[in-house]
Amino acid sequence: MKFDKPVPLSEIASLIGAELIGNTTANATGINEIHKVENGDLVFVDHPKYYDACIQSAASFIIINKQVDFPEGKALLITSDPFEAYQTIIRHFRPFNPSMKMISETSAAGEGTVIMPGAYIGNHVTIGANCVIHPNVTIMDHCVLGDEVVIQAGTVIGSDAFYYNKKTNREIHYKRMLSGGRVVIANGVEIGAGCTIDRGVSGDTFIGAGTKMDNLVHIGHDTVVGKNCLFAAQVGIAGATTIEDNVILWGQVGVSKTLTIGKDAVVLAQSGVPSSLPGGKTYFGYPAEDAGQKKREFVWIKRIPQLWDLVMKQKRERERE
Amino acid sequence: MKFDKPVPLSEIASLIGAELIGNTTANATGINEIHKVENGDLVFVDHPKYYDACIQSAASFIIINKQVDFPEGKALLITSDPFEAYQTIIRHFRPFNPSMKMISETSAAGEGTVIMPGAYIGNHVTIGANCVIHPNVTIMDHCVLGDEVVIQAGTVIGSDAFYYNKKTNREIHYKRMLSGGRVVIANGVEIGAGCTIDRGVSGDTFIGAGTKMDNLVHIGHDTVVGKNCLFAAQVGIAGATTIEDNVILWGQVGVSKTLTIGKDAVVLAQSGVPSSLPGGKTYFGYPAEDAGQKKREFVWIKRIPQLWDLVMKQKRERERE
Amino acid sequence: MKFDKPVPLSEIASLIGAELIGNTTANATGINEIHKVENGDLVFVDHPKYYDACIQSAASFIIINKQVDFPEGKALLITSDPFEAYQTIIRHFRPFNPSMKMISETSAAGEGTVIMPGAYIGNHVTIGANCVIHPNVTIMDHCVLGDEVVIQAGTVIGSDAFYYNKKTNREIHYKRMLSGGRVVIANGVEIGAGCTIDRGVSGDTFIGAGTKMDNLVHIGHDTVVGKNCLFAAQVGIAGATTIEDNVILWGQVGVSKTLTIGKDAVVLAQSGVPSSLPGGKTYFGYPAEDAGQKKREFVWIKRIPQLWDLVMKQKRERERE
Incomplete structure (x- = not known):
C-alpha cells in the first residue's frame, strides 16, 4: 500500500x-x-x-x-x-469510512461507461471509458478499472482478503489482517457474473489487459494475473499467486497460493495446482502434471486387475512346481 | 422451528x-x-x-x-x-410475507453496526453490535447475527433449503419442503463475498463464534458449524452436517450431508468427504482419508508401469524355461 | 436468435x-x-x-x-x-440498450408474482404467475420465466455467454461474440441463491419444467436442461450441452460443453463429465464412468502395495534359484 x-x-x-x-x-x-x-x-x-x-x-x-x-x-x-x-x-x-450511496461522489467513470442499477461503487474508485458495470455488482473503495472493462451482474471487486493472524489464547482465534491494497483491472478485461476478486492486503490484486473470466470465479488477495488469460467458470485462485500471460484455466480448476503458472500454460478442467508450473504445457489432475502423462496413468490403473491375475497365476504355478 | x-x-x-x-x-x-x-x-x-x-x-x-x-x-x-x-x-x-423495503422495520441492529447500500435485511432479523454488512448482501427473515460479524458483498444468508419431497406421479416431481428454520451466526464470524447459507428446514443452520469463511462458500440447511473454523474459497457443505470446532477446510472441498467432521480436523484442497471423519487428523482426496496415506497412494500408482515390466519379464522368462 | x-x-x-x-x-x-x-x-x-x-x-x-x-x-x-x-x-x-430502472417498464409479470427489493428486471423480460424473485436477483433483457418459478437471492439470469473469437494479432486477443439469445425457464423451476445462467449466443439457454437447482450453480450459454432435473450446489455446466429429463447431478459436478447426459442418469458428487453419458445409469469420478466400476478401481489401487510385495518376493525367489 x-x-x-x-x-x-x-x-x-x-x-x-x-x-x-x-x-x-x-x-x-x-x-x-x-x-x-x-x-x-x-x-x-x-x-x-x-x-x-x-x-x-x-x-x-x-x-x-x-x-x-x-x-x-x-x-x-x-x-x-x-x-x-x-x-x-x-x-x-485507509480508514474504513464507507460510502452510504450506491455510487460514491468520490468515484469517477470515463466517457461511454454504463453503470447499471443496483451496482455499488465505493469511495475513490476509478473506472475508465466504455465500460459496462452490470446490475448488482459491488466495487469496493480505491479499486481501479481500465477502459473497455465489462463486469457481469452480481460480481464483487475488492472484497477483503481472507488473511488472518492466529492466536489460540483469544476466544476468537483469528483476527483479520486489514486489507490496505486494491484491485487493479487493466483494459479490455471482462469478468463474468457472480465472481469475487479480493483486494490486496498490502499490495494490489492485478488483472492484466484482455483477460476474460467466466462466472463464479474466485481470485485471492495480491494475486497477479497476466494478459489475455482465460478462466472458465468456478475457477478458484488463492492469494499472492502469479498467473502469467495467455494462461488458460478450464472449469473448476483450483490453484494454491504464492505460486507461479508460466506463460501459455493450459490447465484442464477440475485440476488442482499445489505448486508452480512451467509455461507452455498442458496440465491435468491433482497434483496437476503433464496432461498426456496423467491420462496414461488412468490407463495403467485400469490394468491393475490384469496384473493381479497374472501375478496370482504365476504364484499358483510356482506353488504347484 | x-x-x-x-x-x-x-x-x-x-x-x-x-x-x-x-x-x-x-x-x-x-x-x-x-x-x-x-x-x-x-x-x-x-x-x-x-x-x-x-x-x-x-x-x-x-x-x-x-x-x-x-x-x-x-x-x-x-x-x-x-x-x-x-x-x-x-x-x-412462518408465513411468506416478505418485506418490500431494503431494510425491514421489524429488523434490529446493535450499536456500531454498519449496513451498506444495496443490502436487504428481511423481517424479524436481529443483528448484533459492531457488525459490517457489505453492499448487496441479502439476509432473509428471522436470521440472527451476533456481535462483530462481517458479511462481505453479495452474500446470501437464509436462502431456502434445497430439500424436496418427490412424487413422480406429479408433472412437477419435486415439491419444496418449506423452510421454517433460521440461520444463526455467533459472535466474531466473518463470511466472504458471494457465499450462500441456507436456513434450516425445521431447525436452525448455525455458525459458531469466530469461524471465518472465504468467498463463494456454500453451507446447506440445518448444518451446524463449530467455533473458530476456517473454510477457504468455494467450499461446499451439504445439509444437516456437523462440523466441530477448529476444523479447517481448504479450497473447493466438498462435504456430504448428515455427517460429522471432528474437532481440529484439516481437510486439504479439493477433497471430498462422503462420510464422517474423526477429529485431530489431516485428510485428503476422495473419499477423504489420512493425507499421508493418500499421498503414498499417488506414489504407488506411478509404480504400476515398473510393476508391469517386472511381471512381463518374469512371464517371458518362465515361458522360455 | x-x-x-x-x-x-x-x-x-x-x-x-x-x-x-x-x-x-x-x-x-x-x-x-x-x-x-x-x-x-x-x-x-x-x-x-x-x-x-x-x-x-x-x-x-x-x-x-x-x-x-x-x-x-x-x-x-x-x-x-x-x-x-x-x-x-x-x-x-438486439442492441445493448439497458434499462436504468430496477424494474423495466417493458417487462411484465403475472398475477401473484412477487419481485423483492433489489431485484433488477431488464427490458422485455416476461415472468409468469405466482413466481418469487428474491432480493438482489438480476434478470437481464429478453429472458422468459414460466409460472411458479422461484429464484433465490443474488442469482443472475441472462449474463452474457463466455464465448470469444481469438486473434493473437490483436493486443486484446479475445473478442466477445455477442449474445443474441435468451434464457427461457419453464414452469415450476426453482433456482438457488448465487447461481448464474448465461443467455444463449445465437439460440436460447433452456431450463425444463420442474427442474430444481441448489446454490452457486453455473449453467453455460445455449445449454438445454430437461424436466425434473436436480442439480446440487456448485454444479457447473459448460455451454451448448444437453441434459435430458430427470438427470441428477450431485454437488460440485462439472460437465463439459456440447455433450449430452441421457435421461435418468445420476452423476455422483465432484465427478467430471468430459463426454456424453447414456441415460439410466449412475456415474462417478473423472472421467465419469459407471459408479460401481469406478469404486472397484479404488479398491484395486489399494492393492498395489500387496501386488508389489508379491512380485518382489517372486523376483527374490527366482534370483535365489
Whole structure:
C-alpha cells in the first residue's frame, strides 16, 4: 500500500508508539510485505527467523520488535507488536469510512461507461471509458478499472482478503489482517457474473489487459494475473499467486497460493495446482502434471486387475512346481 | 422451528384437520424433524418404517397417518398426509410475507453496526453490535447475527433449503419442503463475498463464534458449524452436517450431508468427504482419508508401469524355461 | 436468435455490406449457429472446412466469405468477415440498450408474482404467475420465466455467454461474440441463491419444467436442461450441452460443453463429465464412468502395495534359484 504522499517517519513512529532509530528524518512512501516491498517503503516483522530477510530487503524502514543491526540509511521502528502497528497504519491511512450511496461522489467513470442499477461503487474508485458495470455488482473503495472493462451482474471487486493472524489464547482465534491494497483491472478485461476478486492486503490484486473470466470465479488477495488469460467458470485462485500471460484455466480448476503458472500454460478442467508450473504445457489432475502423462496413468490403473491375475497365476504355478 | 409461544394442540389439530388423541389439552412448543426434536415439540411421520423412532423420540406429539400405540402423556395427530400437515403448520406460523423495503422495520441492529447500500435485511432479523454488512448482501427473515460479524458483498444468508419431497406421479416431481428454520451466526464470524447459507428446514443452520469463511462458500440447511473454523474459497457443505470446532477446510472441498467432521480436523484442497471423519487428523482426496496415506497412494500408482515390466519379464522368462 | 418479424434479405445485406446472390427477394426469420439453425434462418461461416455443412444445413441464407455453389432457393451474403457481420446483425436487432430502472417498464409479470427489493428486471423480460424473485436477483433483457418459478437471492439470469473469437494479432486477443439469445425457464423451476445462467449466443439457454437447482450453480450459454432435473450446489455446466429429463447431478459436478447426459442418469458428487453419458445409469469420478466400476478401481489401487510385495518376493525367489 502506497501512501497518497510521502509521510515523515517520525509521524509513523508517533502513530504506532515506536522508538525510531537510524535515518530519523526520512519519509516513507508506503508499507508492504517483504515480497512486494520497494525502496522507500516500510516493512514489518515480528519473528527473528525473518529479521534478516526484512532488513536486507528493498524496504528502507523496518517495524520490528527488537533492536538489531541495520544498514546505513535505513531506520528501525521498534515496537512490541509489529502486526498491530501494521493494522494501526492501515486503519489510519485507509480508514474504513464507507460510502452510504450506491455510487460514491468520490468515484469517477470515463466517457461511454454504463453503470447499471443496483451496482455499488465505493469511495475513490476509478473506472475508465466504455465500460459496462452490470446490475448488482459491488466495487469496493480505491479499486481501479481500465477502459473497455465489462463486469457481469452480481460480481464483487475488492472484497477483503481472507488473511488472518492466529492466536489460540483469544476466544476468537483469528483476527483479520486489514486489507490496505486494491484491485487493479487493466483494459479490455471482462469478468463474468457472480465472481469475487479480493483486494490486496498490502499490495494490489492485478488483472492484466484482455483477460476474460467466466462466472463464479474466485481470485485471492495480491494475486497477479497476466494478459489475455482465460478462466472458465468456478475457477478458484488463492492469494499472492502469479498467473502469467495467455494462461488458460478450464472449469473448476483450483490453484494454491504464492505460486507461479508460466506463460501459455493450459490447465484442464477440475485440476488442482499445489505448486508452480512451467509455461507452455498442458496440465491435468491433482497434483496437476503433464496432461498426456496423467491420462496414461488412468490407463495403467485400469490394468491393475490384469496384473493381479497374472501375478496370482504365476504364484499358483510356482506353488504347484 | 419453535413457535413464538406455546400453541394448544387442539389449535394445531384443527389447523391441519387431524384427529387428536392422547394428551389433548397439551401445548406444543415447536415442530422439528426426528433428529432435532425436543420435549414439547411436534414431529411428523408418514412411513411405517419410521413410526417407532418418532413415537419413541423426544417429541411429545406425533403427526401421523395411522393410529398406533404411544406412550402415556404424548398425543397423536392423525391425518392422511403428515408432510402436507407440516407444510400447513410452517405456512401458518412462518408465513411468506416478505418485506418490500431494503431494510425491514421489524429488523434490529446493535450499536456500531454498519449496513451498506444495496443490502436487504428481511423481517424479524436481529443483528448484533459492531457488525459490517457489505453492499448487496441479502439476509432473509428471522436470521440472527451476533456481535462483530462481517458479511462481505453479495452474500446470501437464509436462502431456502434445497430439500424436496418427490412424487413422480406429479408433472412437477419435486415439491419444496418449506423452510421454517433460521440461520444463526455467533459472535466474531466473518463470511466472504458471494457465499450462500441456507436456513434450516425445521431447525436452525448455525455458525459458531469466530469461524471465518472465504468467498463463494456454500453451507446447506440445518448444518451446524463449530467455533473458530476456517473454510477457504468455494467450499461446499451439504445439509444437516456437523462440523466441530477448529476444523479447517481448504479450497473447493466438498462435504456430504448428515455427517460429522471432528474437532481440529484439516481437510486439504479439493477433497471430498462422503462420510464422517474423526477429529485431530489431516485428510485428503476422495473419499477423504489420512493425507499421508493418500499421498503414498499417488506414489504407488506411478509404480504400476515398473510393476508391469517386472511381471512381463518374469512371464517371458518362465515361458522360455 | 429470431427476429421480431421476418426481415428482407436485402436489408440484411445492406446492413452488413454484403453482396447478395440467389434468392434475393426472400425474408430471414432469424440467425443461428449451424447446430441450432432452422429453415428461414441465416447462418454464418468463415472457414472452408465448414462451408459444406452450412450450405447443406437447414439454414436458408448463408453469410460467407467466398462465392460457392449453393442449392436452389437459398441465398449467399458474401462479405469478407462473416463473424463481424454476425456481430453487426446482433448489435442491430438486439442492441445493448439497458434499462436504468430496477424494474423495466417493458417487462411484465403475472398475477401473484412477487419481485423483492433489489431485484433488477431488464427490458422485455416476461415472468409468469405466482413466481418469487428474491432480493438482489438480476434478470437481464429478453429472458422468459414460466409460472411458479422461484429464484433465490443474488442469482443472475441472462449474463452474457463466455464465448470469444481469438486473434493473437490483436493486443486484446479475445473478442466477445455477442449474445443474441435468451434464457427461457419453464414452469415450476426453482433456482438457488448465487447461481448464474448465461443467455444463449445465437439460440436460447433452456431450463425444463420442474427442474430444481441448489446454490452457486453455473449453467453455460445455449445449454438445454430437461424436466425434473436436480442439480446440487456448485454444479457447473459448460455451454451448448444437453441434459435430458430427470438427470441428477450431485454437488460440485462439472460437465463439459456440447455433450449430452441421457435421461435418468445420476452423476455422483465432484465427478467430471468430459463426454456424453447414456441415460439410466449412475456415474462417478473423472472421467465419469459407471459408479460401481469406478469404486472397484479404488479398491484395486489399494492393492498395489500387496501386488508389489508379491512380485518382489517372486523376483527374490527366482534370483535365489
